[in-house]
Amino acid sequence: MSLITAKNIEDHDGAYADLLAAHRGLDTEASAALNARLILILMNHIGDRAVLREAIDLARTSGT
Numbered sequence: 824m825s826l827i828t829a830k831n832i833e834d835h836d837g838a839y840a841d842l843l844a845a846h847r848g849l850d851t852e853a854s855a856a857l858n859a860r861l862i863l864i865l866m867n868h869i870g871d872r873a874v875l876r877e878a879i880d881l882a883r884t885s886g887t
Contacts, residue, residue, distance in 0.1 A: 826877040 832838050845861075846854045866875055 824871050824874055826874050826881065828881070 845857060849857060869875055869878075
């Protein structure tokens with residue numbers, strides 16, 4: 824399995840809105856904790872360390 828970087832969510836705007844809604848009303852600490860839990864849940868779902876490393880590398884380099 825390799826990391827899918829092409830659009831893979833049918834309603835990406837709706838998915839982003841769901842993510843924003845999940846953070847609504849949370850302070851910075853609670854928002855960071857939600858992100859951490861979500862990341863761990865999705866990492867478990869992916870289940871492939873090579874794909875996870877690729878995603879981590881992409882996230883680190885795409886923000887610069």
